[in-house]
Amino acid sequence: MLSNETIKQRLIEKFGEQVTNFAEPYGMLTFEAPKDMNLKVIQFLYDDPELKFRFLTDLQAVHYPHEKERELAVVYHLHNLEDNVRIRFKVFTNSNNPDVFTATKIFEAANWMERETYDFFGVNFVGHPNLKRILNVDEMDYFPMRKEYPLEEQTRVDKDDEMFGR
């Protein structure tokens, strides 16, 4: 049975001090790596005959506007279906130059997940075959899930909207 400790050891053996911030919130091993390492780590997790993380469950981003140079986190949830172990892998990038390598070469599933992440957070997935907006309109010129775009104040009264007036 593959334990979190084993995964951690294998990663440290392979990548040394580049994999950091190991934690286990609610039992799921979580760690991070520099953003230019993301493909190497995912490929290693995929290929390693012991680890076998070959299922991409989920991929999304989180915006932390107050963490300078680490504003955007891209979070991968990977699953080893044989041993039934899940891990969470994060890479951080700044929001001015949010380039992260695409995982589409390893997982087809990453295609739309990355498009969604680009659509909402503006993460630029380098090498993605078709990186364009997916859920929002093509003409949109901002990334709506970033924290600088708050939801509209529900109690506002200054809006003159005849059709949907409140």
Place this chain on the structure above:
Amino acid sequence: MSDHIILPEGSIEKNTTTLNLGPTHPATHGVFQNILELDGERIVSAEQTVGYIHRAFEKIAERRPLYQITPLTDRLNYCSAPINNMGWHLTCEKLLGIKTPKRVDYLRIIIMELARISDHLICNSIVGVDTGAYTGFLYVMQYRELIYEIYEEVCGSRLTTNIGRIGGFERNFTAKAFERVEKFLDEYPKVLREFNNMFKRNRIFMERTIGVGPISAERALNYGFTGPNLRAAGVDYDVRVHTPYSSYDDLEFTVPVGSTGDCYDRFLVRDQEMWQSISLINQAYRKVQEFKGAEADVYHADVPEYYLPDKNDVYTKMEALIWHFKIVMGEIDIPPGEVYNSVEGGNGEVGFYLISDGGRSPYRLHFRRPCFVYYQAFEELVKGSMLSDAIITMSSLNLIAGEMDG
């Protein structure tokens, strides 16, 4: 578009035809678009467009207290809204460390499996409609109606259910609700058997579905397939077995798998899952009946911070009034944490990735929506096949626009 698409070798056409399937087309059964390039009647390429009913749930959730997010989850896969609701409650309970009583777990299983049946029932009967057999769809609809009546008795609504609360159910199941469950268990198997007689060995149906829209196990995994569509390809991954939640590990059931991943296998897997669900409801119902005395009235965990107190207590007891006010106004701070939790939805793994920074609402909430993930394989599934096969493939994947767009 058609000028840079090269016709396949041997084609007698002069150029390809572009066909817009959707966004409002009766065959899509939902609001999404397919731009198909056709060589005669064969599909050369397909481009999917989604997002027509995007409602920004993830953004809205960032300003709502936990209990107000439940109605958002209804609207993801609206064919099996209760599973999404329960998945959300389970996620919150995991974050908050709430342990639900066994009776609540079994009641939840009854509701979730009913939802699974109604989801699969719609999908399978719609495959029937798209192959030209409307009767089956109309025939089974009365049992979906009965399932909706059970929801109605438990929570008051039918389609977008908002069923249950963090910690349990909003009220105990009434005798009438159990009566309806019994009626369902009694009558539905016969109906399902008859429905199957119409399709399973029907030559027209078999010829229309066997070998149509197949996918190998390897490709399905790479595309992130989950649920019946993955199992039809031969991978026995089921969240209920792999990460048991809500006491699924107390009950016995098998995970049906197919082999070719084509429309016929998807139909059969969904069908077998319905039989398994019937057995699960039966087992869970029997377990519920075993509770005696005070235990038989338990329908929620004791979590005053998140579970709305009884209305009579609100009017007569100070403490209940305070909790009621705090919960309704969203004044309860959620403990900080980061949690991923998933349940087996009608279409596969419905995941909730919840990050809390200690405020009154989530810092970030992401829904893993199985439809969204596997719809991207559509082009690969239908390339080179006939237009009419693409339509069956689409309905047998059970694409739900609400779940795709989030």
